[in-house]
Amino acid sequence: MDQAPSINYIPILLIFVMAAGLATVIIFLSRFVGRHRPTKEKLEPYECGVEPVGNARERQSVKFYLVAMVFLLFDIEIIFLVPWAVIFKGALNDPNYQPLRWVLYGEMMVFMVVLLAGLFYVWRKGILDWSK
Secondary structure, three states: OOOOHHHHHHHHHHHHHHHHHHHHHHHHHHHHHOOOOOOHHHHOOOEOOEOOOOOOOOOOOHHHHHHHHHHHHHHHHHHHHHHHHHHHHHHHHOHHHHHHHHHHHHHHHHHHHHHHHHHHHHHHHOOOOOOO
């Protein structure tokens, strides 16, 4: 009789259990063995080395969020660009994939044109201009 397919997942389950157990042990050991000497400086909020001033509930400029979303958009572009470059390099070196080279190149150029159109749209809307 053949083994059940779920038996193949037991090593993965063991790795998760061991990782969770190790993390729990490390947290408890650091809590009970480590020194705990709170001071006024240690209990203050930390903001990148700058003294915290003002109210934490201040309103942020909408420009900040727009630029952050544009950054994420172009950051995701890189996530698609790197694997494409690896596959394209492999297609260039393999003579069996001669027609595939032009398909790969064409689809990436369409992708880049769409991203370039998005950049021009963002530029025309003035999202990248902080002086407004």
